[in-house]
Amino acid sequence: MSSLLVTGGAGFIGSNFVRHVLATTDHNVTVLDAITYAGNAASLDGLPEDRFRLVVGSVCDADLVNDLVADHDVTVHFAAESHNDNSLNDPSPFIQTNLVGTYELLQAVRRHDKRYHHISTDEVYSDLELDDPAKFTENTPYNPSSPYSSTKAGSDLLVRAWVRSFGVQATISNCSNNYGPYQHVEKFIPRQITGLIDGVRPKLYGAGENVRDWIHVDDHNSAVLRIIDDGVIGETYLIGADGEMNNKSVIELILELMDQPTDAYDHVNDRPGHDMRYAIDATRLRTELGWTPTYRDFRSGLAATIDWYRANEDWWRPMKAATEAKYAKTGQ
Numbered sequence: 001m002s003s004l005l006v007t008g009g010a011g012f013i014g015s016n017f018v019r020h021v022l023a024t025t026d027h028n029v030t031v032l033d034a035i036t037y038a039g040n041a042a043s044l045d046g047l048p049e050d051r052f053r054l055v056v057g058s059v060c061d062a063d064l065v066n067d068l069v070a071d072h073d074v075t076v077h078f079a080a081e082s083h084n085d086n087s088l089n090d091p092s093p094f095i096q097t098n099l100v101g102t103y104e105l106l107q108a109v110r111r112h113d114k115r116y117h118h119i120s121t122d123e124v125y126s127d128l129e130l131d132d133p134a135k136f137t138e139n140t141p142y143n144p145s146s147p148y149s150s151t152k153a154g155s156d157l158l159v160r161a162w163v164r165s166f167g168v169q170a171t172i173s174n175c176s177n178n179y180g181p182y183q184h185v186e187k188f189i190p191r192q193i194t195g196l197i198d199g200v201r202p203k204l205y206g207a208g209e210n211v212r213d214w215i216h217v218d219d220h221n222s223a224v225l226r227i228i229d230d231g232v233i234g235e236t237y238l239i240g241a242d243g244e245m246n247n248k249s250v251i252e253l254i255l256e257l258m259d260q261p262t263d264a265y266d267h268v269n270d271r272p273g274h275d276m277r278y279a280i281d282a283t284r285l286r287t288e289l290g291w292t293p294t295y296r297d298f299r300s301g302l303a304a305t306i307d308w309y310r311a312n313e314d315w316w317r318p319m320k321a322a323t324e325a326k327y328a329k330t331g332q
């Protein structure tokens with residue numbers, strides 16, 4: 001049995017990770033989360049009190065981070081400002097949380113010689129052309145496009161430097177776009193599902209040809225756990241499940257699954273600098289660590305996600321109006 005410190009555990013992927021760990025291992029978990037606009041303690045309701053604790057605080061708080069890291073065997077760092085559109089409107093919290101927060105964690109794991117796993121994104125690699133047969137691999141050069149992805153790239157590079165210079169016991173994973181329960185309604189899929197529940201037509205940025213490589217959040221998290229258990233210190237693993245689909249097709253599928261005409265959506269202002277295509281080659285994770293995804297059918301995973309948002313209106317309703325008010329300012 002180990003004790004895990006999970007930063008950002010009240011967010012989308014982190015809260016699903018905590019549930020996954022508590023359900024599939026005998027580890028104890030402490031979540032460190034600042035409960036920003038994106039964090040929600042309700043996402044952690046009902047977890048066993050003898051194995052789980054929530055500490056409300058920031059990864060930028062050096063003393064708090066130091067004490068919590070010292071008390072746990074492994075730190076898994078999910079906490080981040082995570083939304084590209086927000087980073088275009090105000091990059092400042094991205095610099096603080098994604099760069100300074102990662103620095104504080106690295107200093108603490110270095111001081112206490114603890115195992116660290118860093119959660120990152122495929123967006124650090126920039127984007128691919130639609131007709132390019134290539135996918136991202138662990139050797140693709142970094143070339144991020146947005147304030148969000150550049151701060152994630154910077155945080156990855158800090159980890160690599162702390163491994164090489166100070167011998168920190170770290171691994172990194174870069175995953176593609178996640179979907180599933182507990183995702184904030186600012187993100188593409190939940191925004192459209194919850195809009196349709198309210199009778200609002202989906203909103204597609206630009207022409208909607210942009211491709212994302214969708215993976216169910218549980219598959220991301222099973223891969224993270226595998227890397228924590230079996231990953232080679234200092235190495236990077238790409239996580240993806242061959243789920244490429246363009247945004248227009250995703251909206252049409254949501255409309256179909258919600259019994260609406262598949263052309264009942266609107267085109268809105270495009271995202272500045274909008275990355276065209278992400279695609280992950282997860283060969284290394286599959287061959288070296290024997291990981292395989294469980295959710296192989298996007299359609300049924302999406303249908304289950306729609307059911308979850310229909311059944312959990314109490315969870316998402318409080319954040320919906322403020323999120324749409326933000327989008328209204330940029331015509332999105």
Ligand code: NAD
Pocket residue numbers: 007008009010011012013014032033034035036037038039040057058059060077078079080081082083097101119120121122152174175176177178179183184
């Ligand atoms: P999210 O926005 O849903 O959750 C982020 C969490 O971090 C929230 O609970 C928030 O309160 C917390 N947080 C923010 N600033 C903090 C701070 N200073 N101190 C402590 N907690 C803080 O994000 P998510 O989608 O769950 O993403 C989690 C991680 O996974 C991020 O590192 C993100 O870059 C990465 N990632 C996300 C995706 C995706 O598709 N969502 C894909 C690949 C990688």
Ligand code: TDX
Pocket residue numbers: 082083084085120121122123176177178186187188189191203204205206210211212247271
């Ligand atoms: O209303 C919308 N309409 C639309 O067409 C929204 C909110 C988005 N989009 C487009 C933009 C993207 O091409 O949908 C695609 C997905 O958008 P997001 O959900 O904002 O995700 P993305 O920008 O791809 O980044 C996500 O995946 C990688 C996460 O937010 C990141 O944290 C992760 O690193």
